[in-house]
Amino acid sequence: MEEMRAVSVTPGVSGSARLTVHPRPVPAAGEALVRVLATGVCGTDREILAGHTGTAPTGAERLIIGHECLGEVVTGDAEGTFPPGTLVAPMVRRPDGCPACRAGRWDLCQWGNYTERGIRGAHGFMAEWYTESPDYLVPLPPELRAAGMLVEPAAVVAKALSEVTQVRSRIPWPATRALVLGGGSIGLLATLLLRHQGLEVHTLDLAAADSLKARLVEASGARYVAGRGVPVNEVAEQAGNLDIVVEATGAPGMAFAAMEATGIGGVAVLLGVPGAAAPREVDAAWLTRRLVEHNAAVVGSINAARLHFDAALTGLLAVQRRWPGVLERMITGRYPLAQFEDAIRGGSDTVKSVVEP
Numbered sequence: 001m002e003e004m005r006a007v008s009v010t011p012g013v014s015g016s017a018r019l020t021v022h023p024r025p026v027p028a029a030g031e032a033l034v035r036v037l038a039t040g041v042c043g044t045d046r047e048i049l050a051g052h053t054g055t056a057p058t059g060a061e062r063l064i065i066g067h068e069c070l071g072e073v074v075t076g077d078a079e080g081t082f083p084p085g086t087l088v089a090p091m092v093r094r095p096d097g098c099p100a101c102r103a104g105r106w107d108l109c110q111w112g113n114y115t116e117r118g119i120r121g122a123h124g125f126m127a128e129w130y131t132e133s134p135d136y137l138v139p140l141p142p143e144l145r146a147a148g149m150l151v152e153p154a155a156v157v158a159k160a161l162s163e164v165t166q167v168r169s170r171i172p173w174p175a176t177r178a179l180v181l182g183g184g185s186i187g188l189l190a191t192l193l194l195r196h197q198g199l200e201v202h203t204l205d206l207a208a209a210d211s212l213k214a215r216l217v218e219a220s221g222a223r224y225v226a227g228r229g230v231p232v233n234e235v236a237e238q239a240g241n242l243d244i245v246v247e248a249t250g251a252p253g254m255a256f257a258a259m260e261a262t263g264i265g266g267v268a269v270l271l272g273v274p275g276a277a278a279p280r281e282v283d284a285a286w287l288t289r290r291l292v293e294h295n296a297a298v299v300g301s302i303n304a305a306r307l308h309f310d311a312a313l314t315g316l317l318a319v320q321r322r323w324p325g326v327l328e329r330m331i332t333g334r335y336p337l338a339q340f341e342d343a344i345r346g347g348s349d350t351v352k353s354v355v356e357p
């Protein structure tokens with residue numbers, strides 16, 4: 001049996017990540033065999049490594065992590081939809097048969113029995129190879145060879161922006177101004193996609209005004225706010241009426257800052273998932289009054305279905321053509337598989353670290 005190397009954890013056990021050897025996967029009937037080119041690291045991976053989340057596949061003790069992946073088909077699928085050499089990004093969630101899942105909207109799963117590759121009950125992509133049904137592969141054009149692992153986080157953002165558009169369709173003027181909280185990969189992708197839609201965008205992060213994050217935000221014509229010690233409501237007041245506020249920090253309390261910042265007819269979309277934290281006080285009366293008086297809406301959003309991957313692909317290609325190099329510059333570190341710990345650790349100006357087998 002041929003072998004491959006992968007990064008795996010014992011779910012629930014902090015510090016259990018190791019480079020491990022597994023059988024090289026053999027494609028089942030109809031599946032494609034994919035060689036991994038690069039796998040991105042994100043906050044969910046760090047939560048899994050800390051033992052806070054993650055489930056191994058049934059019958060397995062360890063879980064291969066990684067869910068933001070760029071790969072190249074080596075053995076095509078049976079129907080020939082993905083011939084050898086095709087660049088692909090895999091989707092993350094696998095449906096469970098509930099009505100939403102059956103309708104192709106597994107991002108809105110009702111039963112909660114879905115699996116997620118690299119996260120929940122299914123092996124991920126921080127490995128040398130994987131196999132997959134063409135139902136869960138997205139073909140990428142060669143232009144995305146350097147940054148194709150951003151398709152998955154971009155799909156999460158594309159879904160969020162689609163939800164915002166739907167919620168906002170009740171408001172009789174177009175959205176013109178947005179605030180993005182967080183300059184990580186989700187915040188930056190939201191900044192770029194909103195700028196591409198023509199909005200004035202203000203993006204706030206803790207990184208300094210001369211940081212890479214600031215330069216990437218400004219490259220798209222958005223305004224960067226070095227937010228250390230700067231209250232979000234001050235930024236919001238200076239900006240003017242905010243039609244869209246994207247919460248992409250996951251820091252406890254920032255969801256409330258996002259709600260407070262929404263303007264008249266505004267939508268706050270919450271993407272960050274805070275870990276456990278001490279309870280904090282909120283001025284409930286003031287916040288409620290503000291949301292009611294502003295006709296504001298709050299939307300939570302997670303995961304993405306195929307239509308969002310398709311939208312992400314269109315959006316990323318447009319961003320790439322409009323601001324050449326900006327997506328590649330988001331990849332701040334490329335590490336071989338054996339140095340996965342360096343990739344996961346990251347630094348203060350890390351946007352996206354990737355592991356390249």
Ligand SMILES: [Zn+2]
Pocket residue numbers: 095096097098099100101106108109110111112113114
């Ligand atoms: Zn479902």
